[in-house]
């Protein structure tokens with residue numbers, strides 16, 4: 062199986078976190094997001110332990126909460142000793158309401174509004190990751206109005222193509238994010254930040270891409286960033302306190318995706334960072350990393366009930382489920398791969414080639430194409446889509462006025478609803 066929290070019970074049902082998935086579908090209804098709390102905690106600990114061990118006690122992983130943001134996730138990552146990234150007032154509000162220690166929050170985004178900046182200051186957000194010159198000016202001005210000095214990192218584009226999909230590649234010079242080293246923009250924005258009275262520059266941030274499997278992507282980005290840090294020290298006399306290397310480690314959506322050993326990768330990145338700092342004659346900054354997907358993706362699984370099964374001879378077979386792009390828009394957005402099973406027929410042979418599609422009025426509402434399911438597939442079966450813990454709930458919509466599914470959290474010997482199912486009342490709640 063793709064992940065060690067999956068299994069098959071003696072009756073042929075899929076198990077997730079040791080629980081019978083078909084039973085859970087019956088109990089809570091479908092569509093249903095399940096999350097394995099132990100797995101989330103295990104993934105957090107992997108980062109916390111490896112970063113402290115290899116980079117030192119001042120290192121800190123931050124959970125990129127855009128991957129899946131709801132109150133309980135902030136409580137869990139806090140208990141595991143991580144900081145978090147947020148990108149909107151909505152995520153800040155969720156973190157605050159979950160009692161998250163706001164000094165460990167980093168506020169990202171390429172276009173923070175004045176209202177966002179003010180909201181972050183009022184709520185004690187620890188750091189701004191400033192994207193551009195306009196933002197430096199706005200943070201300085203609004204901080205001044207509130208009589209605070211805001212800690213910031215500057216987002217730099219190191220000019221690296223992470224060999225992943227274009228839609229999720231952000232470290233190239235041609236990007237809406239950050240300031241490029243290559244064009245001189247990075248040095249210019251650093252100079253400006255240092256000159257500001259209500260800003261305290263702590264260091265630099267980069268995020269090269271997502272679903273990255275090659276560890277050399279992090280070697281290259283740290284190499285380029287440390288080179289830049291040495292330059293700012295030489296030219297501007299600025300001592301960098303923090304270097305944030307971003308997120309991006311890949312997870313297994315399908316059997317052919319490689320397995321990566323995160324702790325071993327972090328050890329290797331740490332070695333590259335220390336060697337480079339030695340060569341450049343600079344101190345090793347406090348390192349931050351920002352995993353999102355690799356914390357929550359394999360902790361999640363979505364269950365659906367199968368509706369119509371349509372065979373169009375010589376063309377294609379369709380299997381429809383009672384959710385779709387509203388709870389998982391990733392295939393529609395960038396053809397993301399997923400593994401689909403029939404949770405109640407795990408021991409049957411899978412020889413029925415089909416497209417698994419959603420219920421929305423949109424031809425692109427596809428969960429996955431070229432899926433093989435048991436040929437007995439029929440209305441009422443329970444379909445399971447694996448590895449849906451990241452960028453599913455957080456990207457979900459009410460298109461076609463479909464209510465969002467609940468999130469049921471599975472613990473070692475218990476389970477609880479972390480996000481309740483939306484109702485039809487919720488759907489019309491904002492309509493006047």
Ligand SMILES: *Cc1c(COP(=O)(O)O)cnc(C)c1O
Pocket residue numbers: 125127128146169268270271272307308309310351352353354355
């Ligand atoms: C999306 C994002 C992350 C997390 O990326 P994952 O691929 O989910 O690990 C981290 N940092 C920034 C700035 C991001 O935009």
